[in-house]
Amino acid sequence: MTPSLHIRLDISRTTYQSPHVVTDTTAPPVTPEKSSTNWLLIIAVLGGMFLAMLDQTIVGTALPRITAELGGGGLYTWVVTAYLLTSTVTVPLYGRLSDTYGRKPLLLTGIAIFLLGSALCGLAQDMVQLILFRGLQGLGAGALLPLSLALMMDTFTGKAGAKVQGAVGGVMGLSYLAGPYLGGVLTDHADWRWVFYVNLPIGLVLVPIMVFTLPRTAVAARRGRPDYLGIAIFSAAVTALLLGLTEKGLAAEDGRPHAWTSLPVAGPIAGAAALLALFVLVERRAAEPIVPLHLFRNRTYTVVNVVSFFMAFGMYAGVVFLPRYFQEARGLTASESGLRIYPLMLAMLAGSAVTGVLMSRTGRYKPALVAAPLLLIAGTVLCAGLALDTGDAAMIAWMALIGLGIGPTMSGLTVAVQTAVPPRYIGTASANLTFFRQVGGSVALAVAGTAYSTTVAGHAPAHGLPAAHAEAAATVIPWLGVAGGLVALAAIVLLPGGRIRIPEVDQGQGAIA
Incomplete structure (x- = not known):
């Protein structure tokens, strides 16, 4: 059941049963x-x-x-x-x-x-x-x-x-x-x-x-190894995407803007798409x-x-x-x-x-x-x-x-x-x-x-x-x-409900339905 907003949402003090996080020791939220x-x-x-x-x-x-x-x-x-x-x-x-x-x-x-x-x-x-x-x-x-x-x-x-x-x-x-x-x-x-x-x-x-x-603020009790591979691939993907988009706004040698199919634009964007696909595969396996x-x-x-x-x-x-x-x-x-x-x-x-x-x-x-x-x-x-x-x-x-x-x-x-x-x-x-x-x-x-x-x-x-x-x-x-x-x-x-609510207890994956 979703609580009303009239109940104070002390979500930062909620205890979770995730295998990665133990009871949160955060201080009580500050209120006016x-x-x-x-x-x-x-x-x-x-x-x-x-x-x-x-x-x-x-x-x-x-x-x-x-x-x-x-x-x-x-x-x-x-x-x-x-x-x-x-x-x-x-x-x-x-x-x-x-x-x-x-x-x-x-x-x-x-x-x-x-x-x-x-x-x-x-x-x-x-x-x-x-x-x-x-x-x-x-x-x-x-x-x-x-x-x-x-x-x-x-x-x-x-x-x-x-x-x-x-x-x-x-x-x-x-x-x-x-x-x-x-x-x-x-x-x-x-x-x-x-x-x-x-x-x-x-x-x-x-x-x-x-x-x-x-x-x-909340800190996980067990700090896993940072996802260095994911960080590297993600950074490369976003960099390539923004480089391609930037080139789209620049003029080519003939003075006209680059076409979407030109190498300076299409090349980085295609590379970004490939890297993002690889990123998804890496993230699915990362601890x-x-x-x-x-x-x-x-x-x-x-x-x-x-x-x-x-x-x-x-x-x-x-x-x-x-x-x-x-x-x-x-x-x-x-x-x-x-x-x-x-x-x-x-x-x-x-x-x-x-x-x-x-x-x-x-x-x-x-x-x-x-x-x-x-x-x-x-x-x-x-x-x-x-x-x-x-x-x-x-x-x-x-x-x-x-x-x-x-x-x-x-x-x-x-x-x-x-x-x-x-x-x-x-x-x-x-x-x-x-x-x-x-x-x-x-x-x-x-x-x-x-x-x-x-x-x-x-x-x-x-x-x-x-x-x-x-x-x-x-x-x-x-x-x-x-x-x-x-x-x-x-x-x-398509937003479901639209009511401000307290998240449900984390059951491993952490996201509410």
Whole structure:
């Protein structure tokens, strides 16, 4: 029988009878009524999330200035790709290791590596150095978001947990949309190196708070040998996939984007498919798999990750192509374009916060998740009317719909996936949710980037470059939002029940039905 949300979900103290895990010795979860350090803990965890997500968006507006100063324009996209590669590959690894060794030491390790990489990026003297240091930065960033989400679930339960997840979604929205504006301001009024240096004071404040306030979390009594073979194959597979997708967005020797069948694109993607098949075989035999495949027998777990993958299409439609429309079609500066997309940001914050409140009151996450893709589809379809003379009132309404569609998935999907698995897999579940979102965004940008460039090239000779960019945005944004939203909606309908519940006792495999 599924308990109501009115019963506090002390899942981090549940005793399991798995052959791999003995009784959990975790301290009782912190609740707002019982801990005087509660706000410091929230600041520490949300701060780690903010650093990781801000860094994904703040660099883009500074890249033209960076390449102008350091040279190496042909390596432009690798400043982003190097970070994306290392942060995406390490996300599931940090999540799985934290389920065995604890969240706190892994999170502190990640933020230390991230801050070191940030400092070195600011000191880079050429593009090769910057790319290498961005890769180092990504190695640390892979820990920040998923382990912060897992710590939230470990520490706050029941109604408090649902409300805090609303704040989590708000931080996601704020960082994604404030990043481009902040990057533009720092680049225009200070120096592009401050795009990286800005992480240091924030991180140095967060580290001591984390050391003294983060609770100890569940640790398996028997630590098996790490799945080194699985880690190696998985890293190679994801690296090959992202390399292929990155090449899809680059121009070939004739100036046109690479075709899907070209060797630079098809070769790495085919290699990734073969490596992933090998990875599945290895994980099925591993004693301590880095990605527990049995979790995918849990329908909620599988569906939520599918939704995360496809809703990323709409998210990136908003945070990547709308600023580009404002800059390229309207001629606004990077700072101005950041301000213009604030309606989307505020709507995302509102959607996430309202979803958190609704989940805490009703004990259900499915209604909000069903509404989210419908709002996203509506907002992105309306963006098909984008033109050079589109009115501000219409733009605000369209962006608000997109934000209201993205916001509920920020908090709702996290609650859904974390309550669907036993406590010892919460780190893994949170990490995989982030992983599928990032890979979904990469796929979306690879496909949409080609469509955008093709549209601009086809319309610019006859209508001029600004009008061509407006036409490209009016093509790509609806395509991304509708395609992602429809698949996500179909998947959400398959979610069983949708009630926040306590996981059942682990019987060997650990995933509930």
